[in-house]
Amino acid sequence: MSLAEWQKIEVRADRSYPVFLGAPLQELGEYLHSQMDDVEHILIITHHSVADLYFDRLMEGLQDYRVNLFKIPAGEEGKSLERLSQLTTSALRYGADRKTLVIALGGGVIGDLAGFFASVFMRGIRLIQVPTTLLAQVDSSIGGKVAVNHPAGKNILGSFYPPQAVWTDFTTLESLPWGEVENGLAESIKHAIIADSDLFEFFEKQEQSIKQRDPSVWREMVARSSAVKVRIVSQDEREQGVRALLNLGHSFGHALETEMNYRGVTHGQGVSIGLLAAAYLANAKGFITLDEVDRVKHLLITFGLPTVIKGQDSQALLQGMKTDKKNQGGRKILILPKGIGQAVVSKECTDPEILAAWDQVISSDDEVES
Amino acid sequence: MSLAEWQKIEVRADRSYPVFLGAPLQELGEYLHSQMDDVEHILIITHHSVADLYFDRLMEGLQDYRVNLFKIPAGEEGKSLERLSQLTTSALRYGADRKTLVIALGGGVIGDLAGFFASVFMRGIRLIQVPTTLLAQVDSSIGGKVAVNHPAGKNILGSFYPPQAVWTDFTTLESLPWGEVENGLAESIKHAIIADSDLFEFFEKQEQSIKQRDPSVWREMVARSSAVKVRIVSQDEREQGVRALLNLGHSFGHALETEMNYRGVTHGQGVSIGLLAAAYLANAKGFITLDEVDRVKHLLITFGLPTVIKGQDSQALLQGMKTDKKNQGGRKILILPKGIGQAVVSKECTDPEILAAWDQVISSDDEVES
Ligand SMILES: NC(=O)c1ccc[n+]([C@@H]2O[C@H](COP(=O)([O-])OP(=O)(O)OC[C@H]3O[C@@H](n4cnc5c(N)ncnc54)[C@H](O)[C@@H]3O)[C@@H](O)[C@H]2O)c1
Ligand SMILES: NC(=O)c1ccc[n+]([C@@H]2O[C@H](COP(=O)([O-])OP(=O)(O)OC[C@H]3O[C@@H](n4cnc5c(N)ncnc54)[C@H](O)[C@@H]3O)[C@@H](O)[C@H]2O)c1
Numbered sequence: 163m164s165l166a167e168w169q170k171i172e173v174r175a176d177r178s179y180p181v182f183l184g185a186p187l188q189e190l191g192e193y194l195h196s197q198m199d200d201v202e203h204i205l206i207i208t209h210h211s212v213a214d215l216y217f218d219r220l221m222e223g224l225q226d227y228r229v230n231l232f233k234i235p236a237g238e239e240g241k242s243l244e245r246l247s248q249l250t251t252s253a254l255r256y257g258a259d260r261k262t263l264v265i266a267l268g269g270g271v272i273g274d275l276a277g278f279f280a281s282v283f284m285r286g287i288r289l290i291q292v293p294t295t296l297l298a299q300v301d302s303s304i305g306g307k308v309a310v311n312h313p314a315g316k317n318i319l320g321s322f323y324p325p326q327a328v329w330t331d332f333t334t335l336e337s338l339p340w341g342e343v344e345n346g347l348a349e350s351i352k353h354a355i356i357a358d359s360d361l362f363e364f365f366e367k368q369e370q371s372i373k374q375r376d377p378s379v380w381r382e383m384v385a386r387s388s389a390v391k392v393r394i395v396s397q398d399e400r401e402q403g404v405r406a407l408l409n410l411g412h413s414f415g416h417a418l419e420t421e422m423n424y425r426g427v428t429h430g431q432g433v434s435i436g437l438l439a440a441a442y443l444a445n446a447k448g449f450i451t452l453d454e455v456d457r458v459k460h461l462l463i464t465f466g467l468p469t470v471i472k473g474q475d476s477q478a479l480l481q482g483m484k485t486d487k488k489n490q491g492g493r494k495i496l497i498l499p500k501g502i503g504q505a506v507v508s509k510e511c512t513d514p515e516i517l518a519a520w521d522q523v524i525s526s527d528d529e530v531e532s
Numbered sequence: 533m534s535l536a537e538w539q540k541i542e543v544r545a546d547r548s549y550p551v552f553l554g555a556p557l558q559e560l561g562e563y564l565h566s567q568m569d570d571v572e573h574i575l576i577i578t579h580h581s582v583a584d585l586y587f588d589r590l591m592e593g594l595q596d597y598r599v600n601l602f603k604i605p606a607g608e609e610g611k612s613l614e615r616l617s618q619l620t621t622s623a624l625r626y627g628a629d630r631k632t633l634v635i636a637l638g639g640g641v642i643g644d645l646a647g648f649f650a651s652v653f654m655r656g657i658r659l660i661q662v663p664t665t666l667l668a669q670v671d672s673s674i675g676g677k678v679a680v681n682h683p684a685g686k687n688i689l690g691s692f693y694p695p696q697a698v699w700t701d702f703t704t705l706e707s708l709p710w711g712e713v714e715n716g717l718a719e720s721i722k723h724a725i726i727a728d729s730d731l732f733e734f735f736e737k738q739e740q741s742i743k744q745r746d747p748s749v750w751r752e753m754v755a756r757s758s759a760v761k762v763r764i765v766s767q768d769e770r771e772q773g774v775r776a777l778l779n780l781g782h783s784f785g786h787a788l789e790t791e792m793n794y795r796g797v798t799h800g801q802g803v804s805i806g807l808l809a810a811a812y813l814a815n816a817k818g819f820i821t822l823d824e825v826d827r828v829k830h831l832l833i834t835f836g837l838p839t840v841i842k843g844q845d846s847q848a849l850l851q852g853m854k855t856d857k858k859n860q861g862g863r864k865i866l867i868l869p870k871g872i873g874q875a876v877v878s879k880e881c882t883d884p885e886i887l888a889a890w891d892q893v894i895s896s897d898d899e900v901e902s
Binding site for chain 1: 629
């Protein structure tokens with residue numbers, strides 16, 4: 163298969179880069195040979211489990227390079243300064259230099275860690291993102307945000323570091339557990355709500371095929387959803403304007419995740435609740451009809467994403483939103499859908515309005531769990 | 533004194549920024565008020581000793597801001613991931629957000645640490661460099677290079693992060709011990725050799741006044757020497773061309789510092805030996821006359837900088853140059869002076885030639901120390 167046959171979309175930014183959609187892992191080497199003639203050493207950073215699944219396939223094309231593999235255990239803890247430090251020690255031991263190329267093979271955790279490492283090692287070396295989760299393919303591998311966590315805050319240390327290319331092999335998604343699929347679906351649906359009503363209808367029409375993982379429908383879903391992200395970050399790489407819309411549902415979602423101490427709620431579930439809360443709030447503000455709110459709700463339910471939470475206190479959740487990084491001078495900055503396919507930044511939401519939105523996603527059903 | 537009266541030179545780069553020469557510490561606040569109307573919170577990062585000397589003066593202009601001070605002990609160990617981590621914890625505890633301004637008040641260690649912190653905290657917040665050592669004023673505060681060390685390598689994690697401005701108050705140099713002055717003089721002389729023969733003559737003519745710290749001569753020395761750095765980084769911010777010339781003497785110097793385990797030799801002393809070794813090598817290559825080599829040597833001696841080292845093995849030093857970050861494919865990349873006032877990148881030096889240069893700065897005088 164030749165390069166031309168895959169879909170290629172371009173992120174237009176300070177430094178533009180291509181996103182290859184449907185590009186086979188085993189052909190990345192051919193691409194590198196054709197594009198970067200001074201690469202000799204490659205450092206692949208990945209999870210143990212992802213290496214087991216895909217390292218050999220990726221290596222098929224990399225036989226001419228000196229390749230080192232750095233594997234870490236799965237989990238959000240991988241995105242830490244300690245891991246960055248270990249990575250630095252290993253990289254130097256492997257003889258990494260300014261011409262070394264980093265390949266991030268994995269989900270968002272790997273993309274963020276490996277990307278941050280590449281952004282600071284010797285003040286920046288080259289990076290290829292090879293996303294293998296749905297979330298990474300439609301969202302985190304595109305746009306150049308990289309970061310590690312710190313006990314004092316999530317993603318608190320990072321940078322904007324565009325890769326040389328994003329290499330998206332759809333077939334890696336076949337091994338992804340449904341729980342992880344949900345995380346990506348929540349972001350994809352978010353993309354549809356903020357910027358692509360056709361994509362939203364596609365989700366509605368293809369519910370069943372998506373759930374059954376029909377390959378051609380998945381390809382289209384990933385391609386269209388990535389395209390939304392590409393379009394938005396091309397307009398605003400550094401999040402000074404329209405990129406902020408990608409936070410739809412996230413101020414609510416983060417507050418929930420934090421309140422629950424990141425236990426018993428996945429990121430996708432938090433975003434799902436958040437998308438719906440934002441929709442209710444937008445309805446109160448007259449930005450979206452109840453009918454449209456229901457369409458959002460229905461779609462989330464279809465894919466097994468939650469639309470209500472139990473046993474939460476809306477006051478505490480509102481309180482949790484106070485520390486959001488996006489707030490300005492004590493004012494809450496929220497993203498609200500405007501119909502389906504558009505969104506706006508709002509500084510005008512009052513605390514009682516936000517509380518009311520929370521209350522609509524909190525179930526009063528106080529079942530006693532024993 | 534109005535802003536217009538100080539000398540202002542502009543670093544022209546991806547994002548240009550001004551270098552204010554002779555700008556009083558106590559007037560930085562006035563500048564901030566006039567330039568950045570959304571700053572509310574300032575985080576000053578400095579050494580304990582520098583805070584004792586200059587914090588109050590700086591604060592005179594910062595009364596309208598919420599200011600937090602982060603003080604660290606002096607020493608190269610301050611430039612570490614651990615310190616970055618502590619800084620992150622403190623910054624968040626102080627309520628730092630994306631609008632927080634970082635002020636790096638100190639020498640190159642503070643500039644590099646605070647600069648790296650600013651470059652990654654919440655993916656980058658604003659930074660003002662306020663250099664208080666000669667080395668920082670003429671060199672490290674200009675050009676945007678920031679970094680921390682790692683047990684596996686010096687300055688190994690960093691980025692290119694231009695400040696909003698460099699605020700250089702010459703009077704802070706009055707308290708600088710002569711040992712530290714030497715470090716800066718070595719870099720200033722290097723600037724003269726690679727790019728400014730007039731500056732070199734200035735050093736020769738003003739030897740005495742410089743040693744006596746005549747304020748007006750120092751002002752001129754710092755201003756002219758900073759101007760060289762500004763000119764070079766404006767041509768090549770990311771060190772892909774002419775900026776490499778600033779490494780004159782450093783490949784030799786680093787090898788020496790490493791061989792001596794950073795004990796018994798300061799950075800300035802290493803550079804001094806390195807400048808001379810590079811001059812001898814350039815002479816062997818026919819780039820510079822012996823007369824010019826002698827002028828370099830004489831100037832270094834005048835300022836108390838060393839031109840010979842004892843008890844070193846040139847083979848070991850040559851070996852140490854093998855790991856230089858700048859080498860390409862096993863080939864040593866060296867900077868050589870071309871006369872005085874110009875320099876070139878050379879990939880053509882053979883190991884015997886480099887050995888011969890080392891031998892000219894190694895004293896055979898094996899005094900037995902008891
Ligand atoms: N940089 C950005 O713009 C951005 C955007 C959104 C999220 N993020 C970050 O992304 C992270 C979450 O990413 P994620 O959801 O991909 O989680 P993840 O990276 O933790 O991956 C989820 C799990 O799936 C496994 N996995 C990966 N690929 C697989 C495959 N093909 N088959 C089977 N298992 C596979 C992983 O090993 C892991 O256990 C968070 O840290 C978040 O902060 C970053
Ligand atoms: N970023 C760059 O482009 C660049 C260039 C060259 C060097 N550097 C880095 O700079 C560092 C060396 O910088 P340095 O030579 O300024 O050393 P430094 O920062 O360690 O300062 C030297 C000493 O002087 C003290 N001091 C600072 N200002 C003083 C003042 N006004 N009066 C009295 N004492 C004062 C400091 O507290 C310290 O003890 C190294 O880490 C080196 O890697 C960076």
